Amino acid sequence: MVEPAPFETLDRLSCLELRSHGLPSGVVPRLYALARRGDPLCLQAAAALAADSARRVAFFTGIVHEKQPRGELDGPIGCAVLAAALTRLEREAFVFAPADVVPVLAAVRDVCGGGFAVMPDTEADPAAFDAAVSIERLGRNRKGVHHSIFGVPRDQSPVADDFFETLDESGRLTIGIGDGGNEIGFGSIFSAARRVVPRGRACGCPCGGGIVTTTRARYLLVASVSNFGAYAVSAALALLTGTPELAPRPQTVVGAMAAAVEAGGIDGGSMIPGRVADDGIAADAVAAVVTLMRATVENA
Template sequence: MPLTKSLTPAALRNIIRERIHPLENTSGIAAGFLQANVVILHKNLADDFEAFCRANGSPLPLLYRSQTGEWGCPPLAANADIRTDCPQYCVFENGVLTSKVADLLAYTSQLQNMVSFYLGCSFSFESALEKAGVPVRNVEQGKNVSMFRTARSCQRVGGFECPLVVTMRPVPQDKLDIVAQCTHLIPQAHGGPVHIGDPAMLGIRDLNQPEYGDPVEFRPGDVPVFWACGVTGVEAVQCSKPTLAFTHSPGCMFVTDKEDMAASPLTVKPSECPETFCITQNPQHFSVASKATVQKIRQLEEIAVEDPGQRGIRVLFVKDELIRSCLALSHASSVLITTGFPTHFKYDPPEETDGPPGAIAMAATLQALGKRVAVVTDQRALDMHRKIVQDAMERGVIKTAVPLLSFQNTGPDAAIHFLCHDGDPNKPRYDHLVAIERSGRASDGNYYNMRMVNIKHLVDPIDDLFIAASSIPGISTTGIGDGGNELGMGKVKDLVKAHMPNGGVIACDVSADFAVTTGVSNWGGYAVAYGLYLLNCCPIHLRYLQCGLGQPPTAQDQEAWANSLPTVEKEEEFLSILVKYGVRSGKTANLALEVDGLTFHPTHSDIIRRLREVTLPAPSSS
């Protein structure tokens, strides 16, 4: 009987059982039916292994746990026999692979005291991808899928611990959304991708040398997409070293009678439908979030770019820079923030009230999410900023102190040494740099306020850090600005020169990966904080962030994150601290509760309330 996609599972199991046709793997066969990884352990280990599966649900989606000594699996397949119905089995003794066998009949007596676990398999979603018009390269090439051991560790339970194993399929970049959506809808087959992009971010060195399966060829425009893999169960057996255990041979799955039952992405609620975004090209890295979360962050973006001061800032707006920045920050573990625009060169201090509030708001939320945060600013302003941060802690604006740093250009490698451990570009100290209302270097090397006054003598060369970061893999950057002369806004400098007053002179020449344009820069900092909260409360994004491992955040976690967010009360308090230290409104130089000539009440307070309403809608009354 020929082996085809239309072969029924029962017929396939009979072919395997009777040795009618040699079969190297089950990819692309009996399309549309769930396939299963198999792990068989002594009954004394069964409870711990089941708990291990529950704790690591993406690589180990549990389809069925057998009774002790049970050969069949009635919920999954009729007339099945786990001793004979996989094309090949692995035999492990004390965690060591001792042989590969065609069946387990010779071990029937031992199996009477053992429990079989049937775990979901990514082969199950391949037909759904093909129906959606996505090429499945391993099937096209007649190969087993590539499987890799990663540097990510599964959550330990009892004696079971091991690295995560993933499958990799090359996918055309324009198909990433549909791939994420189709596979997310089949959680029993591992669900959506756990990583898209550079394999080194998972600790994978060479896609041509998989630990299991075959290398698969890429076509132009393909991106490597990784799913959690049930061969993680094989790794768990090897690491836990049971006296005797059996597994399927990777790629040689047990085929069930269950159809994959994938829903159409068109019928799924936005909260359950992922969207993909490229967040860095060096290294190439994509992230995901639900459509519902993306929609809310776009609402934040639209609020933050409002222009009550009528500065014409909308011409610099680039859609979705906020969501990309928030996604990149969500993946970061260590963030460096810079602010400080000494526009008031005739006053001491020369700083303005735009920038520091947004910087502190971002820092508070990043800290609540468990990330390391530091602020770098001008040496001459360090003492003042230390006092401001201390006051902010005492008044409850921020919970934990933020380290304050300065940077001086002491030589050609100063920026690399500041950003990287031992000056090694392969060991970055920070994953992401954020500039918010930070004076940016123009093309002539000077720093200008909006009136074209050169304030270079008041500004340290922090731009050099952003320039250096652009060539260091693993560091991404964000610039938040409201005029085009701020650090990072070099990404839109052509628009600044064409549309902003004095743009040809003042335009910042230094780019960031993401240029977040706002009506007032503080609003961009607030929007980032709220966006990070939304992402980390998004199950789709959080699952991707954790590679499908571990447990979701607790209610206490989410409460701590919410408590870190800006409020009208906290921001008014922080603004009063700035005024105490002589920091003035940017446009008017007023020493008052004012930013960029706009009074805190009603303008800024209203923006904060609206950002909060998008992020934390009031509970419905019943």
């Protein structure tokens, strides 16, 4: 029997609200409570990925718009860390993103290691995969529109939504990791999330459908920063498989953040070009969270 205590700690660490002023606060704990049924969320996701049936895994990430033409740091780094962990467990991992985000992902992969592929999301074929993981990827709302957390409509391809729906309909594994209710996976708690998330029912844009996505995932992992959720799942995999080296290292994460910025990625919290931060959280604070996750694994 798995001892749940360290996984509870990982969930709590992934939900620490450290994001910068101006971003919604107090929402993550309520969304987490809605998503939680049974075991800690990171344990549920890690156990599903550790199963023999999840041999070939597709990741989706990347949010591009005029202020972040190469995407933000939240999402790509979490994908790289978790994909690298899976390849060390002899899984095949492919990370799909808008074409403009691919150079950022390639730079991050160089830091994180792992033999995973990085490809434009237009090349994603659901027939080729056993499982899909979305990390900070916008999901469409009930009107088919993608939004920022502030209700701004985003011109994003529905390829990831379609991919998830195809896998979900065929009974294959889907995991969504998000922090705002507008990312793939939150469709699993759609009605409840609309009551909790600011602009959940009224986005303010002409579509009038609210920002909460209808795109579901079998497992929804809520975190204060989507990357934190991915780090928690990687640490949970380390515990489940008895492979402590799978737990993320702070120096690797900070190095990946710097590489992403160098490649054109931006901190989505401050929108300051060149700033090495994630959702407005400075690199040293991100490193502290990752250090605590790694300590949780080492001391379990």
